[in-house]
Amino acid sequence: MVKSRETLETNDRKTANKDMEKPEEQAALKQVGGTLSGFRNLVGKENGEWTAGPSLLAHGTIWMLIVALISVAVAFIRGEMEPGYSPTDINRAGALMFFVLGSVASVIAVVAKTQGSIIGEKQLGTAAWVLSKPASRRAFVLAKLAVHFRWLLIVTLLFPAVVFYVLMTAISTLPPPPLLFLGGFAILALGLLFYLALSLLLGTVFQSRGSLAGSVFGFMVGGFMIANYAPWLTAAFPWLFFQSGYYLVTQGQIPVYGLISIPATALWTVLFIFLALRRFERAEL
Amino acid sequence: MTTSRDDRSALGEDSGGESTPAVIETRGLTKTYGHVAALKALDLSVRKNSIFGFLGPNGAGKSTTMKLLLGLARPTSGSGSIFGKDIVSEDFQIRRRVGYLAQDPRYYGHMTARETLRFVARFFYSGPESAIERRVDESLSLVGLSDRADRRIRGFSGGELQRLGLAQAQINDPELLILDEPAASLDPMGRRDVLEIMARLRDEQNTTIFYSTHILDDVQRVSDSVAILERGRLLAQAPIDELLTTGGAGGTVYELALKGESGAALEQARTCVRSQSWISSLEESSEPGGERRWIVKVTDESATEENLLRLVLQTRGVRVTGFGRKRQSLEEAFFDLIEKDSNGEV
Known part of the structure; x- marks a missing residue:
């Protein structure tokens, strides 16, 4: 520390001034409390992490390219190659790509962005620092959930979905049914939330990012493989959400396994969040 | 609810009043990790408005003790209290009245020093931005970081981080400061300034300071009492004068x-x-x-x-x-x- 004597003397005067200002200050500032103490503050911090660096731009560009533009390009090429394709056929080709790429992209984005979210903070010591203040552990986890969900939803699904919808309408000249498309989007959003909750839960369990990333990817890939051997299991998890979204947009209905998997996934998500909160409440930092 | 220490005492929150001057009390506080005993039945008493030096070699259990006191880790057995409040069940209330500086402190690199202090202040207070900003400015000034307030801390030196650590630890006007190696990574001038700040916080704001260090000269200069820990065991605890005359071994x-x-x-x-x-x-x-x-x-x-x-x-x-x-x-x-x-x- 290289503070000069002059600075120290200035500080003495400031301390005196501080004492004079105290009554006004006391009246102005209130103590923060409650079971979610620090939530807003932590949300601000997480938002700052998303917006301060190049992360938002990088994710936005990558997922726009992969989810929206590739889907539209495939639909456009199919339409050009098959003169007999109707606008509905073009929309179907695009929708299949959009829902497949959207569901895979959301898992990759979740892992890329959140694998170090809890583990990294535990390892670096920032979690211990924050939680040495009157911040609740519940708020710490829920702020991550809320902010990551918000930004991941926007960059991996919402913006690409809007661009996809507009471009598809331009290419096929027939807009996909908006409410059904919104329903399909909601299914993908639920899948994103499921994987995010899973990632945060595993962040409270594992000490290394590799184990977390491997587990989440393994769950997704394993699910696709299991679907061939134990199709009934797909009703319990979001593995075939892309099909549910696709059928909803193109046929106006969701298959039975999809109808079951939506509430089941919602329940898993709630359970994962509950377990993540419970584990982090007891974590030693 | 107001924020002043006087008011908190008036509300009866300060159970460590005149009759019970100890701010920190532990009884048989023990922490084991698997088969390794990091802390063995620690009985500690830190009295109000003192600077208490917590000494010991690396791995003695100093940081573990501090984490237990703050509720960041849970004791395997034994108990502890700060301001008369249980460190396990009432850790949240304790943390409101405590400032903590970790050993080798890490902060969010995307924030500036000012943003970091603002972030910490908002865990304690809500209210007008101007009042929070005033606290932030005072804290920056206290540690001589005003001129680097708006620089991202990603590029801060070890000494600057340590100063920021001290600023964030005292931003809530704490009754108790828990500092883990506050003078580590500082040059002699920096160490002197940290010790001066600690002494001023005790003398002018009646803050109790519980700190660990390896630098024995510093302890001798500013501490009122010391405890010596070795391999998780308390070897001695006494006012510094007593320790220097008795050698800490009861003679x-x-x-x-x-x-x-x-x-x-x-x-x-x-x-x-x-x-x-x-x-x-x-x-x-x-x-x-x-x-x-x-x-x-x-x-x-x-x-x-x-x-x-x-x-x-x-x-x-x-x-x-x-x-x-x-x-x-x-x-x-x-x-x-x-x-x-x-x-x-x-």
């Missing part, structure tokens, strides 16, 4: 300078002194000019001061050229205790 040390006409005369005096029940040990060394120096450890100070000199002078042919209570340096006391612990004597 007082006296020093005598003597001249003897013959070896037999000195041997007679030695035998006479050693035969006293209140003498623990007597070590003799030779000094230039034929002088002998005795280091006498005793268990009864008044008996010593009444009798020791007389016993020696009774012996014919022995002259005393110096007599007094020996005041050890903290370093001597520290290493003495550590060595005794290694030899199983403590």
Whole structure:
């Protein structure tokens, strides 16, 4: 520390001034409390992490390219190659790509962005620092959930979905049914939330990012493989959400396994969040 | 609810009032990780408005103790309280009134120093931005970081991070500051300034400071009391003056300078002194000019001061050229205790 004597003397005067200002200050500032103490503050911090660096731009560009533009390009090429394709056929080709790429992209984005979210903070010591203040552990986890969900939803699904919808309408000249498309989007959003909750839960369990990333990817890939051997299991998890979204947009209905998997996934998500909160409440930092 | 310490006391939150001046109390506080005992039945008492130095080699259990006190880790057994509140079940209320600086502190690199302090302040307070900004500015000024307030801390040096750490730890005007190696990674000037800030916080704001360090000179300069921890075990806990005079092992040390006409005369005096029940040990060394120096450890100070000199002078042919209570340096006391612990004597 290289503070000069002059600075120290200035500080003495400031301390005196501080004492004079105290009554006004006391009246102005209130103590923060409650079971979610620090939530807003932590949300601000997480938002700052998303917006301060190049992360938002990088994710936005990558997922726009992969989810929206590739889907539209495939639909456009199919339409050009098959003169007999109707606008509905073009929309179907695009929708299949959009829902497949959207569901895979959301898992990759979740892992890329959140694998170090809890583990990294535990390892670096920032979690211990924050939680040495009157911040609740519940708020710490829920702020991550809320902010990551918000930004991941926007960059991996919402913006690409809007661009996809507009471009598809331009290419096929027939807009996909908006409410059904919104329903399909909601299914993908639920899948994103499921994987995010899973990632945060595993962040409270594992000490290394590799184990977390491997587990989440393994769950997704394993699910696709299991679907061939134990199709009934797909009703319990979001593995075939892309099909549910696709059928909803193109046929106006969701298959039975999809109808079951939506509430089941919602329940898993709630359970994962509950377990993540419970584990982090007891974590030693 | 207002924010002043006076009001908190008035609301009866300060159970460590006049009758119970201890701010931190632990009883048999123990922490094990698997088969490794990081902390063994720690009984600690830190009184209000003191600077309490917590000493020990690496791995002694100092940081573990601090984490237990803040609720960042859970004790395996035993109990502890801060301001009379349980460190396990009431840790949230405790953290409202405590400031903490971790060893090797890490913050969010995308924030500036000002944003970091604002972030910390908002865990404690809500209210007008101007009031929070005033606290932030005061804290930056206190540690001399005003000119670097708007720089991202990703590029801060170790010393600047340490200063920021001290600023964030005291931003809530805490009644208790828990500082883990606050002077680590600082140059001598920086260390001096940290010690001055600590002393001022105690003297001007009645803050109790509980801090760990390896730098024994610093402890001797500013601490009121010290505790020495070794391999999770408390070796000594005492006011610093007491530790320096007793060596922390429950005995007082006296020093005598003597001249003897013959070896037999000195041997007679030695035998006479050693035969006293209140003498623990007597070590003799030779000094230039034929002088002998005795280091006498005793268990009864008044008996010593009444009798020791007389016993020696009774012996014919022995002259005393110096007599007094020996005041050890903290370093001597520290290493003495550590060595005794290694030899199983403590």
